[in-house]
Amino acid sequence: MKSKLKMNCHKSINVIIACVLLICICCQPPKKKQTLIDAEWIIGTWKGATTNNHVFYERWTRVGDTLFTNVNYHFENGDTVIGGKSKIVLRDGVIYYMNGMGDKETSWRAKEFTPTSITFQNGAVNTYQTILFDLTENNQWHARLVTSKDTISYSLERMN
Numbered sequence: 783m784k785s786k787l788k789m790n791c792h793k794s795i796n797v798i799i800a801c802v803l804l805i806c807i808c809c810q811p812p813k814k815k816q817t818l819i820d821a822e823w824i825i826g827t828w829k830g831a832t833t834n835n836h837v838f839y840e841r842w843t844r845v846g847d848t849l850f851t852n853v854n855y856h857f858e859n860g861d862t863v864i865g866g867k868s869k870i871v872l873r874d875g876v877i878y879y880m881n882g883m884g885d886k887e888t889s890w891r892a893k894e895f896t897p898t899s900i901t902f903q904n905g906a907v908n909t910y911q912t913i914l915f916d917l918t919e920n921n922q923w924h925a926r927l928v929t930s931k932d933t934i935s936y937s938l939e940r941m942n
Contacts, residue, residue: 818872821900822844828938830939879892900915914928
């Protein structure tokens with residue numbers, strides 16, 4: 783009789799543990815599916831200036847639900863000079879900032895992503911390891927490019 787009581791007690795404990803685990807799993811908030819919707823504020827044309835006061839522009843375009851492309855340009859002697867191209871891409875549920883130089887493309891993975899800011903990181907590159915984009919209340923965009931030794935900051939103003 784004691785043995786049967788012990789077995790029933792062990793079964794009851796196991797059932798209680800299983801129920802507690804199930805409750806804990808069910809009470810977890812659902813994982814938010816990554817989308818680029820929170821980054822749509824970046825779509826449009828922006829005007830910025832380098833630390834040497836050279837004016838440049840960035841035009842971000844939405845190509846689809848998983849891709850925003852960027853063309854960086856400035857004007858020189860009446861001509862439009864393309865300075866570079868980059869993109870923000872959603873791939874396999876992960877958001878990346880990708881920048882191409884010639885045939886080589888470097889990517890930074892989004893570490894933090896909110897409706898008003900994005901932080902991208904790639905510790906394996908020699909250039910800037912962290913890229914931060916922040917939208918301000920007055921519709922400006924602050925960009926910070928962080929290296930192990932320095933931070934380059936600039937602000938862009940929405941043109942359209």
